[in-house]
Amino acid sequence: MLSHLDQPMNPNDESQLYIIDRTNIKAIILDMITGALDTSTVAIEWAFSEILKHPQVKTHLQKELEGVVGMARMVEEADLPKLTYLDMVLKESLRLHQVAPLLIPHESLEDITINEYHITKKSRILINTWAIGRDSNVWSDNANEFFPERFVNSNIDIRGHNFQLIPFGSGCRGCPRMKMGLTNVRLVLAQLVHCFEWELPDGMLPSDLSMSEKFGLTAPRAKHLLAMPVYRLQD
Numbered sequence: 001m002l003s004h005l006d007q008p009m010n011p012n013d014e015s016q017l018y019i020i021d022r023t024n025i026k027a028i029i030l031d032m033i034t035g036a037l038d039t040s041t042v043a044i045e046w047a048f049s050e051i052l053k054h055p056q057v058k059t060h061l062q063k064e065l066e067g068v069v070g071m072a073r074m075v076e077e078a079d080l081p082k083l084t085y086l087d088m089v090l091k092e093s094l095r096l097h098q099v100a101p102l103l104i105p106h107e108s109l110e111d112i113t114i115n116e117y118h119i120t121k122k123s124r125i126l127i128n129t130w131a132i133g134r135d136s137n138v139w140s141d142n143a144n145e146f147f148p149e150r151f152v153n154s155n156i157d158i159r160g161h162n163f164q165l166i167p168f169g170s171g172c173r174g175c176p177r178m179k180m181g182l183t184n185v186r187l188v189l190a191q192l193v194h195c196f197e198w199e200l201p202d203g204m205l206p207s208d209l210s211m212s213e214k215f216g217l218t219a220p221r222a223k224h225l226l227a228m229p230v231y232r233l234q235d
C-alpha cells in the first residue's frame with residue numbers, strides 16, 4: 001500500500017505525489033487504537049450489565065453455550081457463528097445502549113431535501129441513534145425494555161443496511177472495523193458468561209442494578225459495573 005501511495009496520481013505531474021511519513025502513520029495508528037478501545041469496552045460493559053440484570057437471559061445464554069461448547073473448555077472464535085442467542089442479546093444491548101449516541105459528526109457535501117427538510121451544503125449533521133434505538137414507532141411499546149427475543153425471525157442486522165439500528169454508523173464513513181469489533185465483543189461476553197457464575201456485591205438484587213449512563217462522544221455506564229465471579233467449568 002505504501003509503495004502504491006508513493007506514486008503520483010497523474011504520472012505526468014510530480015506535484016501530485018502522496019507522501020506518507022512518520023506523522024501520518026502515527027496518526028493512523030492512534031486513530032485505530034482510540035476507535036477500538038473505548039467503543040469495545042463500552043459495548044461489553046453494557047451488554048454484560050443487561051445480562052446480569054436479566055437472570056433469565058443469562059440462563060438462556062449459558063444453556064446455548066453448554067450445547068455448543070460443552071463444559072470442558074472455553075469458547076473459541078470458531079464457536080461464535082453458532083451462538084445465535086448471543087447475537088440477539090448483543091443486538092438488543094447495542095440498540096438500547098448506543099456506544100456513540102450521536103455517531104461522529106458528519107458534514108453534508110451538497111444541498112439536499114429529505115422529507116421536506118432542507119439541509120444546506122456543509123451543514124454539520126448529528127445522527128441521534130440513541131433516540132432511533134428507543135423509538136416506540138419502530139420498536140413497539142416495549143422499546144425501553146431489554147428483550148432480545150424481539151430479533152427472533154427478524155431480518156434487522158447491524159451492518160448499516162437497516163437504518164433503525166446503526167450502532168456502527170452506515171455508508172463510507174461507518175466503522176471500518178465493525179467485524180473485528182463484533183468478534184471481540186462476542187468472544188469476551190461468551191467467555192464471561194460461560195466460564196463464570198456472577199454475583200452482585202453486598203447481596204444486591206439484579207433488578208436493583210443501576211443503568212444510568214454518562215453522555216459524551218461515547219455513552220458508558222455512569223458507574224462501573226462490579227460483580228464477583230465464581231468459576232463454573234469442569235476442571
Ligand code: HEM
Pocket residue numbers: 031032033035036037039040043099100103104105167168169170172173174175176177178180181182185
Ligand atoms: C463494538 C465495537 C465498535 C463500535 C460499536 C464502533 C462504532 C463506531 C461508530 C458509531 C463510528 C462512527 C460512524 C459514523 O459516524 O458514521 C465508528 C468509527 C470508527 N471506528 Fe469503530 N466501533 C467499534 C470498534 C472499532 C474497532 C475495533 C476499530 C479499530 C480497530 C474501530 C475503528 C474506527 C475508526 C478508525 C472509525 C472512524 C472512521 C471514519 O471516520 O471514517 N472501531 N465506530
